Amino acid sequence: MSSLLLAVPSKGRLEQDTRDAFEKAGLKIDRPGGARSYLGTIEALPEVTVRFLSASEIARELISGKIDLGVTGEDLIHEAAETGINQVVIAKPLNFGQADVVVALPNSWIDVTAMRDLADVASDFRHRHGQWLRVATKYVNLTRRYFSTHGIAEYRIVESLGATEAAPASGAAELIVDITSSGSTLRANELKVPEDGVILKSEANLVASKTANWSEDKKAQLQALLDHFRSGLGDATVSELTA
Ligand SMILES: Nc1ncnc2c1ncn2[C@@H]1O[C@H](COP(=O)(O)OP(=O)(O)OP(=O)(O)O)[C@@H](O)[C@H]1O
Numbered sequence: 001m002s003s004l005l006l007a008v009p010s011k012g013r014l015e016q017d018t019r020d021a022f023e024k025a026g027l028k029i030d031r032p033g034g035a036r037s038y039l040g041t042i043e044a045l046p047e048v049t050v051r052f053l054s055a056s057e058i059a060r061e062l063i064s065g066k067i068d069l070g071v072t073g074e075d076l077i078h079e080a081a082e083t084g085i086n087q088v089v090i091a092k093p094l095n096f097g098q099a100d101v102v103v104a105l106p107n108s109w110i111d112v113t114a115m116r117d118l119a120d121v122a123s124d125f126r127h128r129h130g131q132w133l134r135v136a137t138k139y140v141n142l143t144r145r146y147f148s149t150h151g152i153a154e155y156r157i158v159e160s161l162g163a164t165e166a167a168p169a170s171g172a173a174e175l176i177v178d179i180t181s182s183g184s185t186l187r188a189n190e191l192k193v194p195e196d197g198v199i200l201k202s203e204a205n206l207v208a209s210k211t212a213n214w215s216e217d218k219k220a221q222l223q224a225l226l227d228h229f230r231s232g233l234g235d236a237t238v239s240e241l242t243a
């Protein structure tokens, strides 16, 4: 019998909330090999194999079909899916991990209140300083797509792996694209979001891979798992999630 491969976050913001959501659905996740083991089990679904991965890795592996089902943020799915999200199905929002991916720029740029103003600034900046406007972010693909939608081409991305909000003050970039929930990090760094600067509203989701190899065994295990989450699942059926 083939085993359904479910990946859950091994660390970071989504880890504990994922365990809690599964436990609430009657699916307690155990780590028989101890806290440092990367394999887990669910007593109520003994055929299912649980793997602990980082949230961003879960997004990548769902898209490539190396795992069947996973819990991760929508932001990470959209970032990892270079050609749109047709390789996965967002099966169920889990009501935690809510945050927005936003464009943010210094409060002192009083003339920039919308993305269309940014297009003018980018062009001006290049003429005045002889260099491209720099955008610090880890969301390289989301940024490219959003800027292109708004007709902004004269910029360059500075890849950032942490403390992105510090980039404008430190001189590493002029503006940023990053995730925010309470907004306090943006405020503390004197950054503002243009009126149409929200790129994506994200939440943690149960996500199914359409590129995975869905045997009948695995579909039956998915059905059993979904049954535990049934309340609030809406009308999604196994065939919709695996077709
Ligand atoms: N305030 C917030 N800041 C950052 N992420 C948040 C916030 N609120 C919810 N999230 C969600 O949590 C995810 C980040 O989770 P986590 O810190 O585990 O990241 P990760 O990408 O797995 O880390 P790594 O970069 O180490 O692989 C975000 O992508 C988003 O979906």
Ligand SMILES: O=P(O)(O)OC[C@H]1O[C@H](OP(=O)(O)OP(=O)(O)O)[C@H](O)[C@@H]1O
Pocket (backbone or CB within 6 Å): 013, 162, 163, 164, 165, 178, 179, 180, 181, 182, 183, 184, 185, 186
């Ligand atoms: O809007 P807020 O509530 O202020 O949250 C936003 C901050 O939280 C995240 O950072 P985190 O603390 O996870 O650290 P990281 O930047 O190292 O990922 C994110 O990268 C922002 O910096």
